[in-house]
Amino acid sequence: MAIDTVLWSRLLTGLTLTFHVIFATVGVGIPLMISIAEFIGIRKRDKHYSLMAKRWTRGFIISVAVGVVTGTAIALQLAIVWPNFMQMAGNVIALPLFMEVFAFFFEAIFLGIYLYTWDRFRNPYIHWLLTLPIVAGATMSAFFITTVNGFMNQPEGFLLEAGQFTAVNPLQAMFNTATPSKVFHVLSSAYLTGAALLAGIAAFSILKKGPTVYAKKALKLMMSVVLIFSILTALAGDISAKFLAEHQPEKLAAAEWHFETEKGADLILLGWLNAEREVVGALRIPKALSFLAFGDFNSEVTGLDEFPLDEQPPLIVHYLFDLMAGTGFMLLAISVLYFVFVFWKKRDEFNRWLLRGIVLTTPLAFLGVELGWFYAEIGRQPWMIRGYMRVEEAATSSPSVRILFFVFLLLYIVLGTLCVLVLRRLFRNRSVEAELEKAAKAKQVRLEEKGEPV
DSSP: OOOOHHHHHHHHHHHHHHHHHHHHHHHHHHHHHHHHHHHHHHHHTOHHHHHHHHHHHHHHHHHHHHHHHHHHHHHHHHHHTOHHHHHHHHHHHHHHHHHHHHHHHHHHHHHHHHHTTTTOOSSHHHHHHTHHHHHHHHHHHHHHHHHHHHHHHSOOSOEEETTEEESOOHHHHHTOTTHHHHHHHHHHHHHHHHHHHHHHHHHHHHHHHOOOHHHHHHHHHHHHHHHHHHHHHHHHHHHHHHHHHHHOHHHHHHHTTOOSOEESOOEEESOEEOTTSOEESOEEETTHHHHHHHSOTTOEEOOGGGSOGGGSOOTTHHHHHHHHHHHHHHHHHHHHHHHHHHHSTTSOTTOHHHHHHHHHHHHHHHHHHHHHHHHHHHTTTTEEETTTEEHHHHSOOOTTHHHHHHHHHHHHHHHHHHHHHHHHHHHTTOOHHHHHHHHHHHHHHHHHHHTOOO
16 A cells, blocks of 8 residues: 555654644743743842742753754754755745754853853842843744744745746745744743743642742742733734735635635634535624724625635634634633732632632643644645645655654654653752752852851
8 A cells, every 4th residue: 555655744744843842832931931030039139039040940951952852853854754845945944944043052052151150140130131142042943933934824035937946035035924923923822831831830839739938929920921921922813813814815714614705704613514514503703703804894804715625724724723712812811810819809819729720721821832833734735835835745755754753753752751750850859948948058158158247
């Protein structure tokens, strides 16, 4: 039986991206949380916030190590699994790929300096300043790699001659029309997910050990960040929807099961399709799709009937879109509810059901990010480079891709297991109280050595 190399190429890349996105999101989101915690610790002279920065940095290092391996795997797969894509577009995406590597090394250099200079400066703000290039490096990595995805969705900055991209303007290709909305969405969701991860850990700690001072401060700080970036991510989603309506109408139409072009289009939530492609059991919001797409309840929204059947995205993206949006609004709702409990004195923000809901925000945030990327990639189908190269044209014809799938599957199982074991070992039997006591003793020793008053 012949091997469907296109299917195996899709499965391999999907597997790698699914695994990599977890660590890439942590790698982008956590540095900002570390910077915020250390700044507040210095500003308030509060040892709890400073310890948050230290502890979060330890976990962050592990995620960076795994992210490097999975990121390298993606680069390798682009060349091996999608050789025709690289042959056609390699000269266009070379600049952002190189800049992404540069951004990683930029971040890694300052991360190393940051790690080995704790308590080495008389002015603690100098050490905090080292977090800024780390945050910038992580942000630049996300920016540059997202521009590659933006180019695949909205290819610009070249001429097409004899099936090849020529007269390439790499900056125009990198700053394509899709870049602003995509970068905004990727960064806001990464910061949201990083904050949700740390808030979930703090809530879990309170459930297990009770409301310690450290955990309460970490929870309130991170829930504040969750609230802010939940709102910004919702705004990013609205901007992305308007971008799709103008530039990729077939993707929005597939996500909303909008089959016929019409004015005053309804927004379809949930539901399913019967054999005749009729929507059943859905919640319809009158004219809301027109407003979502163009800010006008009576605007015309392009339907799938305007596109050839073989150029329409898979209709499964409707479920991905609904679930992605649903997780985002759940995160927003939980963060709002937390602060209602905080400011409503008759309520206890450490209510066990509320804490369980906050713990739930961690997997919800990661699920939302995964669903978002699945929607972005599946919604571009059947195109590898929209309008220029189809997926089956880009994929390798080598049957060895099936073997590669299982090799990388084994690699990710090993990496994931090692990551969990190392993180557990790193924080197991290392209580916050013990670390605070140890830090206090170390500070006392340093002051005595310098002959300063303790």
